Amino acid sequence: MKVLFKSQDLWNLVENGYTEVANAEAFDALRREEKDILVESKKKDQKALFAIFQSVEEVIFENISRAETVKGAWDILQQSDKGDDRAKRMRLQTLQGDFESLYMHDSESISVYFDRVQTIVNQPRVNGEELQDVQIVEKILRSLTERFDYVVAAIEEAKMCQP
Missing domain, CATH: 1.10.287 (Helix Hairpins)
Incomplete structure (x- = not known):
């Protein structure tokens, strides 16, 4: 508004x-x-x-x-x-649980999964809480299916090589 x-x-x-x-x-x-x-x-x-x-x-x-x-x-x-602080805290706890239990389904494409992640990440923002980009990226890397293991390994290796 x-x-x-x-x-x-x-x-x-x-x-x-x-x-x-x-x-x-x-x-x-x-x-x-x-x-x-x-x-x-x-x-x-x-x-x-x-x-x-x-x-x-x-x-x-x-x-x-x-x-x-x-x-x-x-x-x-x-x-x-x-006056709605208590309800907001409860909503944020529920959203945090949704974020923590998030994982990619075997039949899901990467773009559909990213859209789902973005939807879940945006909900706390509406309620005044911001997730850090690092948290989001780490969660995505942990929750990808096995077919992306080589991508995750490459990203983690590249991260370790940075000064």
């Missing part, structure tokens, strides 16, 4: 919100340029709020549906994400 908002030049509104005029009299007292800026900020805010509403699941939408500004909705999302 952050990338979307930045690409649309909306991130500042998401992070900081915008200043709304207290009443009609205060709005009328503003210069024309200031009024135009406020109206444009309100439009951008509603555009960003709509984007959030469209991109979340129904259960999450129920939590943010009362938000009137994008900053309000974003703050609710951030708060609910922090």
